[in-house]
Amino acid sequence: MAIGFILILIGIWGMVTQNNIIKIIIGFSIIDTGIHIVMVGTGYIKNRTAPILDSEALRQNAAALTVDPVPSALVLTAIVIGLAVTALMLTYAVRLHVKTGSLSIDNLKDQA
Amino acid sequence: MAKRVILLLLLCGLAVLFYKTLTGMGPTLTLAPMSQQMVTDAPQTLGSQNVITAIVVTMRGLDTLGEVAVLFIAAAGIGFLLRKEHEHRREMRRDGSEILKTGARLLLPLIILFGCYIFTHGHLTPGGGFQGGVVIASGILLFILSDVSRSVNHSLLSISESLSGFGYAALGIAGFFLAAGFLDNRFLPMGTFGSLFSAGAIPVIYSFIGVKVGCELTGIFTSMQEDA
Numbered sequence: 422m423a424i425g426f427i428l429i430l431i432g433i434w435g436m437v438t439q440n441n442i443i444k445i446i447i448g449f450s451i452i453d454t455g456i457h458i459v460m461v462g463t464g465y466i467k468n469r470t471a472p473i474l475d476s477e478a479l480r481q482n483a484a485a486l487t488v489d490p491v492p493s494a495l496v497l498t499a500i501v502i503g504l505a506v507t508a509l510m511l512t513y514a515v516r517l518h519v520k521t522g523s524l525s526i527d528n529l530k531d532q533a
Numbered sequence: 534m535a536k537r538v539i540l541l542l543l544l545c546g547l548a549v550l551f552y553k554t555l556t557g558m559g560p561t562l563t564l565a566p567m568s569q570q571m572v573t574d575a576p577q578t579l580g581s582q583n584v585i586t587a588i589v590v591t592m593r594g595l596d597t598l599g600e601v602a603v604l605f606i607a608a609a610g611i612g613f614l615l616r617k618e619h620e621h622r623r624e625m626r627r628d629g630s631e632i633l634k635t636g637a638r639l640l641l642p643l644i645i646l647f648g649c650y651i652f653t654h655g656h657l658t659p660g661g662g663f664q665g666g667v668v669i670a671s672g673i674l675l676f677i678l679s680d681v682s683r684s685v686n687h688s689l690l691s692i693s694e695s696l697s698g699f700g701y702a703a704l705g706i707a708g709f710f711l712a713a714g715f716l717d718n719r720f721l722p723m724g725t726f727g728s729l730f731s732a733g734a735i736p737v738i739y740s741f742i743g744v745k746v747g748c749e750l751t752g753i754f755t756s757m758q759e760d761a
Contacts, residue, residue, distance in 0.1 A: 497585065
């Protein structure tokens, strides 16, 4: 979980300090990954196994042997949404590159 | 300079906040009551060996339907933004090497088969529709990279994507009439626990999701490759 928090900080630093749009998107992905690690970390219980009940012993007392399945299910959703958002951002970057010929945010001006 | 100082202060503040959260939370020792209910109930009532799949497909199925819709909207937005209006920009691209071409031809069926395996066994093993779909799309990406002259049939992609999306929603509505509610999987025979044909409609729903995700991601790859 500590790793996840560190990744979030690195990602924010990257997003704010970089000029290149691609690097900003990479920063966003790092924040995304960090958040996922933190979310999975909240469901982790020491010495327990994944909630896939493939043996009889595991099925009998599942509640005492498995980790929390809810954060994992939430992260599964979050990863897919993150992928969609990243792909859309990269597409905007491609369009910007076609329109302005550069990827630096310094060259962008508000059009009045 | 002032910007850097403000940023540093912000990051330090966040670090303190995160540290307090981390130390204040302590390790989890038992399951929350709701998760406990899910872990004990999912095998009995839903017949799914993988509890996470049971949660994603059935208990929070509406959420997954929304997730698929988000992916579809993103794919549609990318197709719209990268639509063909600069055909002349298609410069000469280098063809793949002999190794890449031969390897891709050998690996493509295996990768697609592996993707199908992942999404049909989503209720038994780690994996499911999204993971299987991504594996299939990665196989097709390898194919696109190896041979620049080939292009993917877009209308076939959109037809199979729409059909699988329709099938997913139709199965959800079938659960409404034949079982307890929307996206309930219990209207198909449950089969024996732990075998391939078990857990009611979960494998069918996940197969639809797998085909849909595979087609959407392939569409994203091809529109990026053709127009960027």
